[in-house]
Amino acid sequence: MNSVGILGTGAYLPEKVLTNADLEKLVDTSDEWIVSRTGIKERRIAAPDEASSDLAVKAAEQALRRAGIGAEEIDLIIVATVTPDMSFPATSCLVQNRLGAKKAATFDLSAACTGFLYGISTAAQFITTGVYRYALVIGVECLSRIVDWSDRSTCILFGDGAGAVVLGPVEDGYGFQSYELRGDGSGGDLLKLTAGGSRLPATEETVQSRLHTLSMEGREVFKFAVRVIGSATDEALKKAGLTKEDIDFLIPHQANIRIIESAIKRFGLSEEKVIVNVDRYGNMSSASIPVALHEAVEQKRLHKDDTIVLCGFGAGLTWGATVLKWSLE
Amino acid sequence: MAETTFERVKGIIVEHLDVDKEAVTLDASVKDDLGADSLDVVDLILQFEDEFGVEIADEEAEKISTVGDIVNYIENNL
Numbered sequence A: 001m002n003s004v005g006i007l008g009t010g011a012y013l014p015e016k017v018l019t020n021a022d023l024e025k026l027v028d029t030s031d032e033w034i035v036s037r038t039g040i041k042e043r044r045i046a047a048p049d050e051a052s053s054d055l056a057v058k059a060a061e062q063a064l065r066r067a068g069i070g071a072e073e074i075d076l077i078i079v080a081t082v083t084p085d086m087s088f089p090a091t092s093c094l095v096q097n098r099l100g101a102k103k104a105a106t107f108d109l110s111a112a113c114t115g116f117l118y119g120i121s122t123a124a125q126f127i128t129t130g131v132y133r134y135a136l137v138i139g140v141e142c143l144s145r146i147v148d149w150s151d152r153s154t155c156i157l158f159g160d161g162a163g164a165v166v167l168g169p170v171e172d173g174y175g176f177q178s179y180e181l182r183g184d185g186s187g188g189d190l191l192k193l194t195a196g197g198s199r200l201p202a203t204e205e206t207v208q209s210r211l212h213t214l215s216m217e218g219r220e221v222f223k224f225a226v227r228v229i230g231s232a233t234d235e236a237l238k239k240a241g242l243t244k245e246d247i248d249f250l251i252p253h254q255a256n257i258r259i260i261e262s263a264i265k266r267f268g269l270s271e272e273k274v275i276v277n278v279d280r281y282g283n284m285s286s287a288s289i290p291v292a293l294h295e296a297v298e299q300k301r302l303h304k305d306d307t308i309v310l311c312g313f314g315a316g317l318t319w320g321a322t323v324l325k326w327s328l329e
Numbered sequence B: 001m002a003e004t005t006f007e008r009v010k011g012i013i014v015e016h017l018d019v020d021k022e023a024v025t026l027d028a029s030v031k032d033d034l035g036a037d038s039l040d041v042v043d044l045i046l047q048f049e050d051e052f053g054v055e056i057a058d059e060e061a062e063k064i065s066t067v068g069d070i071v072n073y074i075e076n077n078l
């Protein structure tokens, strides 16, 4: 079994910033309410001519540069997203073509806000077993395209962005230490985009009934999220033979600062160990964790030998965590 | 003597809302008197569910206003 880890990270955030003050003009809300209930101050919105693949390519190019790996060396591309450019072809194929990653196997993966975690965990298996050497995993979303901009309880929460990592072999004992991936479809109705699939294809009626935008039961999702951050982190640590005292950094999915605060209080982890960017980007679903990871790397917060836990949760329901022993200087 | 439901509920509220023990009376309104916002309430419900092993559905949670409501709900559903 080869040790596999992260060789380089990248991110791309669209230029347009949508502040809480901007939202006050769209719906009946206030900066005070949004900040106190979510910690979000602003989020990014993709330009009208930008789609997920455009964001993904930019994040991927940066990750490849940081890793010092050429696109033609990549064996596998996984794009985690719930907002692909279109139903098919897969966004990963569009990305592969733009990057010129000619030999790469490519597919999209749908696990909502846990998508990036499912993606890196999947890609890592191919490298551990020696089937592939280098993989590119991208979490990308244009959630601004699927939120109901007249629903104040959801439109304030989300943003657009992309984060990417290159995975490959690392020094023995470094990189991924454990994987904990979970799902519970019985909670599927708590967070969903109802129409546009084979159950309810797009019709005039589905459009009029606003079934093409995201709907959510916020309080139930809140409780779920707070519970699983602790339980998934615990499980992943246990599988790695570690305890919470070993954690140098936790990078949780960035849905709401109140979820993070409540979860770490229950779990018993100090705030300095938790990486947060929800204030600047809102919830970017599968892009939140890789963007936060990339920023932590750029800010030189992570050091070789650090124990890092990535933890995701979201629609499906899906959730999970993975423990990494950081291998980069 | 075993701690009463009220005592346990009080302990959780004091810890989570950072309020004085004396303020947590059966008549106290969780939002108006103890300063909880809507998400503090969700957070408290979650703590009660885990502490007492009860499930407090959203519709039920919406009816809860005072500390006494919480204690009653828990005792009736244990």
Ligand SMILES: CC(C)(COP(=O)(O)OP(=O)(O)OC[C@H]1O[C@@H](n2cnc3c(N)ncnc32)[C@H](O)[C@@H]1OP(=O)(O)O)[C@@H](O)C(=O)NCCC(=O)NCCS
Binding pocket: A028, A029, A030, A033, A034, A037, A038, A113, A152, A153, A154, A156, A216, A217, A218, A219, A221, A222, A225, A255, A256, A259, A283, A313, A314, A315, B037, B038, B039, B042
């Ligand atoms: C969405 C969320 C912030 C809403 O908070 P909440 O406390 O549950 O809000 P509620 O729906 O109970 O509403 C509380 C009050 O605020 C109001 N409100 C809701 N959204 C508002 C807004 N944007 N601005 C101002 N007021 C708002 C409601 O109308 C309600 O008013 P009322 O008490 O007069 O009826 C919260 O439930 C949440 O973050 N849930 C998790 C969602 C999530 O992260 N999902 C993705 C996971 S991957």
